[in-house]
Amino acid sequence: MLPDERRAAIIDLLQQVRSISNAELAERFGVSLDTIRRDLRALTRAGFVVRTHGGAVWSDTREVTFRLHRDPMLAAKRAIARKAIDFVRPGETLALDMGTTVTQLARVLTSAKRRRAVSAYTVDLRIAMILAKDKEIRAHVIGGLIGERNYLSGPLAHKVIEGLAFDTLFLAASGVSPGAGITEPLEDVAEVKRALVARAKRIILLVDQGKFGKQHESVVAPLEVVDVLITNRTAPRTVLEQIEPLGVACVRA
Numbered sequence: 197m198l199p200d201e202r203r204a205a206i207i208d209l210l211q212q213v214r215s216i217s218n219a220e221l222a223e224r225f226g227v228s229l230d231t232i233r234r235d236l237r238a239l240t241r242a243g244f245v246v247r248t249h250g251g252a253v254w255s256d257t258r259e260v261t262f263r264l265h266r267d268p269m270l271a272a273k274r275a276i277a278r279k280a281i282d283f284v285r286p287g288e289t290l291a292l293d294m295g296t297t298v299t300q301l302a303r304v305l306t307s308a309k310r311r312r313a314v315s316a317y318t319v320d321l322r323i324a325m326i327l328a329k330d331k332e333i334r335a336h337v338i339g340g341l342i343g344e345r346n347y348l349s350g351p352l353a354h355k356v357i358e359g360l361a362f363d364t365l366f367l368a369a370s371g372v373s374p375g376a377g378i379t380e381p382l383e384d385v386a387e388v389k390r391a392l393v394a395r396a397k398r399i400i401l402l403v404d405q406g407k408f409g410k411q412h413e414s415v416v417a418p419l420e421v422v423d424v425l426i427t428n429r430t431a432p433r434t435v436l437e438q439i440e441p442l443g444v445a446c447v448r449a
Contacts, residue, residue, distance in 0.1 A: 197225065197406070200268040203235050205406040207244050208296075208370055210254040212381045217251035270300075272404045272428035272449075277301040279426050279449035280366060281308055283400055288363040291392050292327075294320040294347045294385070295368040297402045306330040317360060319353060319388055321346040340388075349384045357391040365396035367422075371410030372403050374438040377419050379412040386414035393417050400424045401444075405431040419444055 197205075202225055209224075210216060221232045236252045239245045245252040277300035284290065284305065292298050302323045305316075315334040318324050321342070327335035338360075340353030367389065371379040378401070380386040393399060393416065401422045408431060419425075424445045427436070436446045 199235065199238075201406045202227070203239055204269040204404070205410070206235060206239065208406070209381065210245055210252065212370060212385065215248070215251060215253040219250070221251075269404045269406060269428075270296075272430075273297045273300045274304075275428055275449040276402050276404065276426050277304045279447060280400060280402055281305060283364065283424060283426075284314065285363070286313060288314050289361065290314055290316040291360075291362040291365040291396060292316055292318040292320070292323050293366060293368045293389060293392060294318070294323070297404065298366055298368050299323055299326065301366055301402065302326040306333065317362065319348040319392075321348070343384070347385065347388075349388045353388055354391050357388070357395055360395055362392070362396040364398045364400060365392050367393065367399055367401050367416075369401060369403050369407055369416065371412045372401070372407045372419070372425075373409055373411050374419065374435065374442070376411040376415065378416040378422075379410070380414045380416055381412040383414045386416050389416040393421055398423050400426065402426050404428050408432055408435045418442075 218229050218232050222229050236245060236247050240247050245254060273296060276297055280301050281304050292302060299322060303326055306326060306329060313332050316327050317336045317338055319338045324335055324337045327333050338348055338353055338356045340348035341350035343349055369378045370381055399422050405428055419439055419442050422444045424447060425439060426447045426449055429448045431448060440446050
């Protein structure tokens with residue numbers, strides 16, 4: 197894994213777990229402690245994290261949306277979003293998961309030259325605000341407990357989702373591997389994703405190359421439930437070749 201890819205993965209991880217030790221990061225990414233310290237120094241200078249004795253915590257000094265332009269995987273996420281728009285059918289009811297890649301999809305959806313009158317539901321308040329700016333999109337927020345990153349979860353979110361049906365779910369993930377499937381570090385996040393998966397006719401997974409080979413504690417779903425996986429061009433071909441026999445159409449953007 198290249199340094200920029202690893203640092204992007206550290207950003208995604210810290211957004212969810214909020215704090216982690218150097219030793220845990222070194223073990224997770226299979227690199228030395230010195231390498232992790234260099235990564236954290238770079239991310240500290242960029243304003244993403246605050247270093248602590250023996251580790252790092254997520255920085256809340258600026259909004260995540262303000263920092264997006266510094267995301268080393270931003271170009272890949274935008275490419276994935278531009279490809280994903282081709283899978284939106286006019287008149288559909290969409291579910292948009294949480295996170296930075298799906299945020300890019302929301303931006304593309306609201307600026308697409310071919311206007312699409314769709315209904316879109318999301319558990320991400322930032323995504324909802326982006327969608328609400330487009331009068332041709334009927335934007336809905338799935339209610340629930342507001343988490344630290346403006347994601348909605350908890351019993352109310354589950355109850356709302358259970359009463360809905362989606363034509364297409366655009367799903368994100370922190371970890372993707374042929375063996376473990378789709379995984380997340382936080383159980384409350386995984387619970388919401390599982391509920392969305394259960395109510396969708398078609399599932400399109402949006403993941404950049406940094407998510408492959410990662411395995412977290414909470415399982416969302418096996419890869420067999422995914423209809424289409426969209427990733428960036430430099431995603432590992434060997435992993436995609438293991439995923440395709442599971443019935444998943446893999447698309448590089």
